[in-house]
Amino acid sequence: MAAKPTTQTTQARLSSIIKESRNTMRKDAGLNGELDRLPQMAWLLFLKAFDDLEEERELTEGDYRPALELEYRWRAWAGDSTLTGEPLLAFVNGKLLPRLRKLQGTGKAGDPRDTLRRVFQDTQNRMLSGFLFRELVDQLDKVEFTNRDDIHTMAHLYESMLREMRDAAGDSGEFYTPRPLVRFIVDRVDPKPGETVLDPAAGTGGFLVEAFAHMTEGDVTAEERGHAKAGIRGVEKKPMPFLLCQMNLLLHGIDQPDVVEQNSLGFSLAEMRRDGVDVVITNPPFGGEEEKSVQANFPPHLQTAETAWLFLQAVMARIERSKVGRAAVVVPNSTLFDRGVGGRIKAELMSKFNLHTVLRLPNGVFAPYTLIPSNVLFFERGKQQPHVWFYEQPMPEGRKQYTKTKPMRFEEFGECAEWWGGDTRNGRIATAHAWRVAADDIKADGYNLDLRNPDRGDDLVHRSPVELVDELVSAERELLGLLEELQREVKGFAQ
Template identity: 60%
Template structure:
């Protein structure tokens, strides 16, 4: 057996034993409890290993944690560490409160600030101090000073995130299929020296892929060091924030400035001022923001629908960069909506170049949501002249994706070839790709839900769940329109 296989086997065994321990604890119910529990312990072990390594290579470095709160102090030695009630008391009443109360610079990326943000709402959910001690012993067997172990653990961790999505159901919106992420990142092609953001970071999939894309373009340690601080993001939910921080640490992402908060709570001027070159994101859709969040947006473009607010935010954030560009995953309702949605799309086409709409096959996020999804690719090179549409088909003989038969990156091969064979002015129409002038789209009320002219629209064979989802999305857009009219009327009355 190869050394790599041995490492994977060893680490897999550690994770299996850890999960077996957690299954015995009455305070943990399913993977939605167990994975966050092991994630924050893994984070503290990884953090301590990396702090220890950094103090060796950089004697001037001041560690973020001191005794007795470092992993090496309270968890590393099985012969002296606490157990039972003593372990619970230390973790619940001493360790976690200390981590929450750390005061850093207040800036995203600051080590103390990260710890405070991560553990601000993290709780130990285990009720048995003996089982917690056993779990700590298993986590302590993972070495985060070995590049090979870190690489292997990163892959294991990603499989855990997929399981987290499977267990979370509707709450799993923060996991985007890796093939979609990879395709979007490679098409946007972020470069060293550019500022890259995901304003809805989730578990960090887009930023991890962007980092690996950047690292592949470097040849020296100095060039890689220059990437530090390239990545930025926001995540308002505590659990995906924790999972994302661990994901980025495992993938060696250096100096990412991820803020624990809502990216939508900034004025348009602030978003432009803090602009970036690249945005890669799959913002949550189907949800609504609080009323005060809407006030950060122009009166005629206000809506509670999260995906519309994020689309506006993305436009603002790339508007100052001459190379500003974005890849944004959106639900089908964004394509065909009118009212407020139509006005937002009007702004998109008039201010930016929406050059490509990638229509993803049904069931990309099944069975967690049946809502059809798309990716909008646009840049800051001027108004849209033409919009290319590419319809990614399901594999032959398939009607949908499942957990056991998910989307594979190889299914993007034809689209990738079509994309790379010509630039925007030399693209060629085919059975999956067609072009529409922006003027025609404007004349049709900015409807982007365009039927593939090369394929008949057989409604009788479309999945009922898909049709129902589109009806629900339409109803939501009607409500948005009514709310927009109400806001205008109230404004006129004043």
């Protein structure tokens, strides 16, 4: 088969294509808002990209066998301009999507048939007009994915659409990690080609994309790039983020992503240890609750409904058997100060791993969706060292919090990156933002990690509710004492 001619699609042209596509979708009665429109465009773009990359593999790999019969490949049905209206909807709804859901692969990681089946297991066409559907397909067919420059440009545009998706999803309680924070975390954990990297709450794949970019930057060989691709793993529970994650990875050059749609917590800790990895980087959901059957996967004395605590245990299990095991986990403030089941889980953490750094994030990192103060726990396989370092990331000068229009920037982490001390973390010193606490003191205090910067005055953002209430009660008692004294003086004066 001869290669079809390709032309580089400029960013301006791609932007125009996406704009027209979204305008077309706005006219369809079956789509309501970005939470409907973006997934609709995503799964169509996925099929287009998949077919283009398959065509490339057919040309470069003599024994490559396409995952789909010709009838179901994008080039066949999308390229048939006579297929429109009700016949087009009948084909897509009655033949294409059912066929994708029934594909059977080998079960091995990265098999394209298994990938397609998982991606489209819960995918539905929500458009009601077959004529508008044809307009949308014709627009998206203009994008070329066989040109690497086009893929790079499309990836950037896709990320901008994901941000809009995240803005819309924020109203539903979904909080996505800002890209500058993701990049900083990945840089500190430093995954390398040949290591397995897992995000057990992958969302739309931000951590995995950044990890792959980190492992393949600079002068890397084709073999190292292949190892980096093979080492990327993800798990996502919800269908919509799962589809977006697959698309995101595909656009960033991971053409056979090892990402599955399931609940990461639906396995015993023993199973998680057996299916271990070298690196875990994640921002798991917090504030949610898991059902009893999921809680039963964890030891009785460490069972809880709170997802953040279960994910922390799952992360520990995943890296427990790797000689280079290391992790970074975003957690809410409640994880730091909890002394109940949380205290027991932190005791487990500091008895089996080296909790070396607690990064205290400034207020509003996840604004405008939530103002819950957050932190990042960095730990690694090995004996707990005598001290735990804390670093309080400051707000930019003159700012009180981040907002949607003025979000966090990567450059703000420059001082922390310099202080970090490289892979060995040698040479760390106490600064206005960094201090260390003896591990024995943390243990004696019930594994409370909600510790304030000794160089700062009062900091309400990172104070625990218990501490705040205790101080409020003390203040009220002091005020009551002053009022009682004033009352006595007034009575004495009246006599």
